[in-house]
Amino acid sequence: MLAHSCLSDQDAMSDLLPKDDGSNAVVHCEIESCSQRELVPFICEACGKMFCVKHKQKEVHGCSKLLTATDQARADRQAGLEASSKLDRAPLEAVSRPLYKTTEPPSSAKLKNDRARVTAAKLTFMKAKMSAKPAGRGASSLPSDNRFILRLAPATGLSCSTVDSPISLYFGKKWPLGKLLDYGQEYFGIKSSPGQSLGLMIIEDEIMPNLPAEMRFLELSRTLNEYACEGRVTEGCLLHIVIR
Known part of the structure; x- marks a missing residue:
């Protein structure tokens, strides 16, 4: 008891x-x-x-004090934000590194541009090579290792009877450029005025970028092979027939 x-x-x-x-x-x-x-x-x-x-x-x-999953997640998030706002973040920021770079370094951007230009130059050359025609009767009998592929077009302002330009053609590496000018003048039907002098000029593009102005005009007595050895012309380059 x-x-x-x-x-x-x-x-x-x-x-x-x-x-x-x-x-x-x-x-x-x-x-x-x-x-x-x-x-x-x-x-x-x-x-x-x-x-x-x-x-x-x-x-x-229907408890009045029931927390749903959404309410609980919201409460946990708010509690986490309040706790993080009270932390001293100076030590963390001193050693942290960004995961992603906000700006691309100039060297990397230049490298991408160079690669894109090289790719574009290769495509342009391949198209020119596939559609190249002989620059005259003599060119058709040239062996493949003695052919120089290029693109030719008349400059704006010249009186021409043919408008399909530029054209892709192959020319003898050791032929004087005056012969190429004669062929282009005949092909495009260029009519020159009395006392007017025509010439050939390299046009700057993806194949021949950053070409100084003083190096663009070609001497008609020289050959493509000579200019190629000097690095002033490259296969697939674009030449314009211009008034000098």
């Missing part, structure tokens, strides 16, 4: 619960539309209200 008559927790709860018929302690569910009664109530740990076994879950009885 106990030495004192202290009420147990169950006895204390029983005294607080309403009586149904004077013999059994029952609890009405907090849900108004529910008529279920329980001898042992289910108390929500969040809102503190009593519910039957059917409505004991927070989601079922």
